Amino acid sequence: MVEISDFYSETPVQWCPGCPNHAILTTLKEALVELGKHPHEICLVSGIGQAAKLPHYMPCNFFNGLHGRALPVATAIAVAQPNLTVIVTTGEGDCYGEGGNHFIHTLRRNPNITLFVHNNSIYALTKGQASPTTPPGERRSLNPDGVTQPPLNSLGIAILHRAAFVARAFALDRAQLKSIMMEAIQCRGFSYVDIIQPCITWDPRPLDWFRKNVKPLDSSHDPADLKKALELALLPAPPIFTGVFFKTTDRPVFGDDFLMEMGVSSLVEPVFPSDKDVLKILEQFR
Amino acid sequence: MMDVNVVIAGAAGEGIQTVGSIFSVAAAKCGLAVFSWQEYESRIRGGLNSYSIRISTSLKNAPRRDADVLLPLRKEARKKYRSWLNPNGLLIADEQDNTDGATEIFVPFNKIAREKWQSPIYANTIAVGALWSVIGGDFEALQVAVEDEFQGKAETVIKNNVEAARDGYLFAEKSCQGICPWKLEKRPDRFYLIAGSPAIALGSVKAGCRFMAAYPMTPATGIITFLTQHRKECKVFTEQAEDEIAAINMAIGAQFAGVRAMTATSGGGFSLMVEALSLAGMVEVPVVVVLAQRPGPATGLPTRTAQGDLLFAIHSGHGEFPKVVLAPSDPYDAFHKMVRAFNLADKYQIPIIVMTDQFLADSQFSIPDFDVELAKVETFIASPSDFSTYKRYSITASGISPRLYPGQSKYLVTADSDEHDEDGHITEDLDGVAVPMMEKRLRKLQSLRREIRPPERFFMEDDVEEVFVGWGSTRQAIFEAVEILREEGKRIGALHFTELWPLPELSSKEEFFPPKASITIIEQNATGQFASLLRRELVIRDAKSMLFYSGLPVTAQDIRRRFYGRD
Ligand SMILES: Cc1ncc(C[n+]2csc(CCOP(=O)(O)OP(=O)(O)O)c2C)c(N)n1
Numbered sequence: 001m002v003e004i005s006d007f008y009s010e011t012p013v014q015w016c017p018g019c020p021n022h023a024i025l026t027t028l029k030e031a032l033v034e035l036g037k038h039p040h041e042i043c044l045v046s047g048i049g050q051a052a053k054l055p056h057y058m059p060c061n062f063f064n065g066l067h068g069r070a071l072p073v074a075t076a077i078a079v080a081q082p083n084l085t086v087i088v089t090t091g092e093g094d095c096y097g098e099g100g101n102h103f104i105h106t107l108r109r110n111p112n113i114t115l116f117v118h119n120n121s122i123y124a125l126t127k128g129q130a131s132p133t134t135p136p137g138e139r140r141s142l143n144p145d146g147v148t149q150p151p152l153n154s155l156g157i158a159i160l161h162r163a164a165f166v167a168r169a170f171a172l173d174r175a176q177l178k179s180i181m182m183e184a185i186q187c188r189g190f191s192y193v194d195i196i197q198p199c200i201t202w203d204p205r206p207l208d209w210f211r212k213n214v215k216p217l218d219s220s221h222d223p224a225d226l227k228k229a230l231e232l233a234l235l236p237a238p239p240i241f242t243g244v245f246f247k248t249t250d251r252p253v254f255g256d257d258f259l260m261e262m263g264v265s266s267l268v269e270p271v272f273p274s275d276k277d278v279l280k281i282l283e284q285f286r
Numbered sequence: 287m288m289d290v291n292v293v294i295a296g297a298a299g300e301g302i303q304t305v306g307s308i309f310s311v312a313a314a315k316c317g318l319a320v321f322s323w324q325e326y327e328s329r330i331r332g333g334l335n336s337y338s339i340r341i342s343t344s345l346k347n348a349p350r351r352d353a354d355v356l357l358p359l360r361k362e363a364r365k366k367y368r369s370w371l372n373p374n375g376l377l378i379a380d381e382q383d384n385t386d387g388a389t390e391i392f393v394p395f396n397k398i399a400r401e402k403w404q405s406p407i408y409a410n411t412i413a414v415g416a417l418w419s420v421i422g423g424d425f426e427a428l429q430v431a432v433e434d435e436f437q438g439k440a441e442t443v444i445k446n447n448v449e450a451a452r453d454g455y456l457f458a459e460k461s462c463q464g465i466c467p468w469k470l471e472k473r474p475d476r477f478y479l480i481a482g483s484p485a486i487a488l489g490s491v492k493a494g495c496r497f498m499a500a501y502p503m504t505p506a507t508g509i510i511t512f513l514t515q516h517r518k519e520c521k522v523f524t525e526q527a528e529d530e531i532a533a534i535n536m537a538i539g540a541q542f543a544g545v546r547a548m549t550a551t552s553g554g555g556f557s558l559m560v561e562a563l564s565l566a567g568m569v570e571v572p573v574v575v576v577l578a579q580r581p582g583p584a585t586g587l588p589t590r591t592a593q594g595d596l597l598f599a600i601h602s603g604h605g606e607f608p609k610v611v612l613a614p615s616d617p618y619d620a621f622h623k624m625v626r627a628f629n630l631a632d633k634y635q636i637p638i639i640v641m642t643d644q645f646l647a648d649s650q651f652s653i654p655d656f657d658v659e660l661a662k663v664e665t666f667i668a669s670p671s672d673f674s675t676y677k678r679y680s681i682t683a684s685g686i687s688p689r690l691y692p693g694q695s696k697y698l699v700t701a702d703s704d705e706h707d708e709d710g711h712i713t714e715d716l717d718g719v720a721v722p723m724m725e726k727r728l729r730k731l732q733s734l735r736r737e738i739r740p741p742e743r744f745f746m747e748d749d750v751e752e753v754f755v756g757w758g759s760t761r762q763a764i765f766e767a768v769e770i771l772r773e774e775g776k777r778i779g780a781l782h783f784t785e786l787w788p789l790p791e792l793s794s795k796e797e798f799f800p801p802k803a804s805i806t807i808i809e810q811n812a813t814g815q816f817a818s819l820l821r822r823e824l825v826i827r828d829a830k831s832m833l834f835y836s837g838l839p840v841t842a843q844d845i846r847r848r849f850y851g852r853d
Contacts (some may be wrong), residue, residue: 011711040696045539048703056702056711061692063542063701064712065535066565072499072532076539076547079523080497081693084543105528258523267496267545268691273521275658278492281519282656285480286314 002033007058015050020171020197024118025057027174028089031181043084045074047099049091050125051118051197068098075111079255080267085185086113092194093123096132096152103154106190107161111254114184114191117154118171120199128202138204154194156233159226159246164189166229166246170214171197172207176242183244189253196240210240217243224248288318289342290421290468291350295367296359299331301410304435305357306337308414308451310479310650312423312431313341317473323349323649325838328504328588334366341421343473347616347651348762349839356388357417359410376465378416378458391420391461398453408450415454420462422469425455477652482642482759483508485617486576489624490548491520494663495574497547499525499536504588505644506550506578530555534562534575541571542701544667544691546628550576553595554585560602563637567607569701570679570687570727572631572638574624579643581837590837591645593758593810597819599639600787608634608730610738611787613641613758618653619784620646625661630737632666634730635689641786643810645839646759670695677708681722685729731788738790741781741798744768750779750800754845755807755829757783757816764808766842771849779803786816789823798824805829810840 007029015021032042042060046052048067055062061084065073070088078086095103095117106115122140123129130140132152139146158166165187169177177195184191198210221228221243229246264271273281292309296302306322314320321340327333338353340346356371357378358364364377368386371377377388380396395412399405411432418428432451436444487509490498500510514524527533533549540547551559556577566573577599581592599611610630614620620642627638668688670676676697680687687708692699700710705720713719744765746753756764761782768780781798792798799805807817807829814831821827832848834840 014712038696040693040698043543043692053712059698061699062710063539063569064710065538065569065701065703066561069531069535069562069565072527072535073539073542076497076499076536077543077692080540080543080545081691084693101528102532105532255523258517261518262521267523267540268543268693270494271521272494272496273491273519275492277519278488278658279656281488281491281516282478282480282658285478285484286476 002036002038004029004033006039007032009058011056013057014053016201018200020200021051021054021118023171023174024116024177024195024197025054027177028116028181029058031178031185034178035182035185037085041083041085043077043086045070045077045086045088047090047094048125049094051089051091052094054089068094068102070094071099071102071106071115074113075106075109075254078111078113082112082255082259082266087185088113088115090115090117091124092117092119092121092133093131096154100132104157107158107163109254110164110190110251112188115193116181117192117194118197119194120197120203122199122202124199124202153233155245156230158192159229159233162226162248162251163192163246164248164251165191165244167192167244168194168196168240168242170210170242171195172211173214173242176216180244187247189249189251196242213238213240215239215241217241217245287343288468288470289340289346290354291352292339292341292355292357292417292421293336293353293367293370294339294357294359295334295336295363297332297363298326298329298335300359302335302337302359305410305414305417306339308428308431308435309417310339311434312418312428313339313470314477314479314652315430316423316427316470317475318343318470319345319475319477319652320479321347321349321649321651323645323839326589334363336367345652345654346766348766349649349841351838351841351843355417355420357413359413376420378413378420389465391416391458391465393454393458393461395454398457399450402453403446403450408446411447411450412454415451416458418451419455419458420466420468422466424470424472425452427472428455475654477654478656479650479652480617481508481648481650482617482620482646483648484512485621486624486640486642487512487520489621489661490574490628491522492621492658492661492663493546493625493628494665495522495546495548495628497523497537497540497545498549499527499533500549500551501527501530501533501555503552503555505580505647506552506555506576508647509550509576530558531562534559534573537573538562538566538569538571541573542569542691544694546632548574548576550578552578552580553598556595556602563609564603564605564607565703566637567603567605567609567727568703570635571701572635574627574631574638574640576640576642578647579641581835587837589644591643591810591839592835592837593643593760594812594815594835595641596786596811596815599641600819602639606724607727608636608734609787610636610638610734611641612638613784613786614646615759615761615782615784616646617651618656621656622661623784625663629664633664634686634734636730641758643759667691670697673697678710679706679708679723681708681726683729684733685726735788735791738785738788740790741783744780744782745772746779746781746800748800749777750803751777753799753803753805754778754780755783755805755816755820756780756809757786760808760810760840763840763842763845767845767849770842770846786819789819792824795824795826799826806832808832808840808845810834
């Protein structure tokens with residue numbers, strides 16, 4: 001049995017007091033406990049940013065790598081060891097900015113990982129520059145006349161690429177967040193959740209603005225309906241819709257075919273070619 | 287002793303590859319030592335390229351840039367490569383043209399193809415038949431090579447090609463009479479004829495590599511191509527990454543998860559990888575990167591060869607961390623060096639860069655024997671039962687912390703690109719944690735220095751007045767130059783390095799060099815990078831450089847000419 005105390009960590013948390021990141025952390029722990037996952041069965045992977053510090057605040061295996069580079073690392077870990085529950089925690093600057101190319105190609109690959117993007121519409125750690133999801137018009141230190149580019153529609157992109165699981169959650173709706181997290185982790189393939197995480201330091205919008213403008217999707221929405229999901233993702237915000245937008249099980253999971261062909265359940269199982277095999281391959285050069 | 291260099295020249299897409307490969311295989315099947323190298327332009331069709339095949343009765347794994355036999359597949363090629371033809375050399379002419387003074391063996395392969403076969407596609411096979419006849423080969427061996435080349439194609443395709451080869455063979459036989467001095471005798475030897483890229487791929491297979499991610503870039507692409515095309519036998523998971531940044535991060539991820547993994551690229555791609563190379567240094571995850579060099583900054587000369595990235599490789603990565611740089615000399619060495627690279631990476635939990643170049647990647651060498659057992663695979667992943675508690679970055683005297691991988695046991699395994707404590711958690715404790723952690727990582731260098739192999743010695747006898755020094759793939763050209771110059775009475779020896787960083791510690795330069803000998807460092811770059819490294823690391827102040835940077839591989843004759851020319 002796993003208990004919430006198994007996820008207790010002594011490492012002091014460096015987030016601002018009151019930041020919704022704390023709620024995301026607590027909810028993630030609860031979701032993992034409810035799924036019966038032990039810390040050693042989990043591998044958290046992150047890049048750089050406030051959000052990306054999360055792996056330090058709960059005991060588990062983790063790889064806290066470079067800014068924007070969490071997805072390729074996580075993809076390889078998931079192929080190498082399919083038994084690990086691989087979860088990526090990252091910010092929208094990390095994932096859509098520096099790591100934009102990896103985001104797109106991870107959608108194409110469909111590895112068995114779960115991606116939680118703490119979307120605060122800001123580069124928090126570097127002190128408040130605009131991010132790929134900052135609303136147009138907002139003044140930031142490097143956009144003194146206000147942001148002019150439209151925000152990246154990451155949900156739309158993920159739906160278009162038929163990711164296994166595409167959802168949006170709100171850090172302050174912990175019940176919904178937990179159920180989405182649990183569903184995402186259980187789903188095989190690339191599960192992607194954009195989590196609205198208002199920044200209490202840099203965002204000009206107060207938390208109440210979010211409480212008013214974040215709305216759950218209509219319960220009649222069928223996540224198997226790609227067209228409808230895309231339509232919803234294209235609606236102008238606010239309101240910011242939360243819930244499971246899209247789900248599919250018909251995409252092959254990255255690496256499965258290789259493991260099957262080799263008859264192994266992970267790449268760490270020793271089935272190296274022997275010296276004799278190597279010599280046999282070399283024979284074609286003689 | 288036979289030592290014939292045959293040069294096939296023509297436009298890309300014209301069939302040089304087919305002719306060259308049939309001819310090399312036929313010669314190899316006769317038990318001769320074959321060495322082939324190619325130079326080509328960066329384009330799919332057109333341009334003018336050459337494929338040189340050196341056939342000899344004793345091992346000669348070095349390029350020549352002169353031709354005993356020249357086979358131009360088109361007029362323009364004849365013009366461009368005519369200057370390569372030796373004074374007594376023979377030119378196989380499709381159209382007679384006595385204006386350039388070459389001795390011609392007339393074989394109208396294009397005309398025969400059109401008239402007899404109603405198709406120009408047989409011209410190449412007719413030409414290879416002629417070539418084989420010119421060097422006095424026996425037809426049966428050629429037939430086997432032709433059948434090999436068209437294996438898997440329709441029965442009639444194979445039959446027609448064999449016959450076309452015979453047409454060329456018989457036609458040339460007549461014109462050869464009294465002109466061709468060669469008679470290629472079958473020998474009992476059986477060499478492996480293999481290029482650097484497949485040898486590197488197979489070395490990594492032997493080393494237990496199970497994962498490779500790469501983004502295509504000439505001349506590194508051959509490695510992942512080989513592993514992918516032979517995936518059933520090699521059992522290596524391969525992935526074409528979206529860019530080099532993803533490629534190396536994937537390799538690091540797989541290694542973190544306990545799987546031997548690698549990537550390969552050329553200069554531009556390596557530039558992109560450098561960020562993650564430093565990550566590997568910080569998180570102490572082993573990773574093997576093959577850096578296949580080509581000339582020039584930026585995109586440079588994509589299909590040419592160089593040794594211009596040495597100092598870049600040695601200094602790659604921000605911050606300070608230990609790494610190893612190796613530079614194999616030939617495919618056999620490359621095979622073994624890959625095993626060594628994986629062993630060292632694993633033992634020290636550091637990145638290893640294996641430097642090759644276009645010349646080594648693409649040239650085919652004759653290898654007498656592939657002793658695959660000689661390369662011993664050593665693994666260093668710890669056993670969870672050895673611990674009562676586990677800290678991924680425990681501070682140790684050697685600097686090496688026992689390594690587990692996630693999922694191996696209940697022990698948690700961490701990696702952090704930020705400076706971290708023994709548990710892998712972010713720290714800002716400068717004196718208490720950051721300083722000892724930096725010192726721990728750098729302590730690995732002490733034992734690494736002792737582990738690095740000294741250079742290979744060649745004719746380093748007491749009489750030596752001058753020492754040629756080289757590294758990587760120029761080994762055979764330098765050694766052949768030494769042989770030639772010694773025969774001409776010069777007292778020269780050579781030292782050749784394949785392990786470049788860290789360099790072994792030396793108390794005095796006499797450990798490597800005779801006290802009075804002068805030193806000439808030969809390399810394929812414009813700034814003498816290895817020379818400046820030796821000056822800095824090995825107390826050598828008075829070395830001269832002999833530099834080649836045209837993009838073509840250096841030959842023994844190039845070195846000899848430069849040796850005499852400087853006086
Ligand atoms: C290569 C590189 N570029 C820039 C940085 C600086 N940097 C650190 S965090 C960050 C932005 C993080 O933003 P986000 O992912 O939205 O996370 P947040 O801090 O808002 O949670 C940047 C630009 C870096 N560490 N590495």
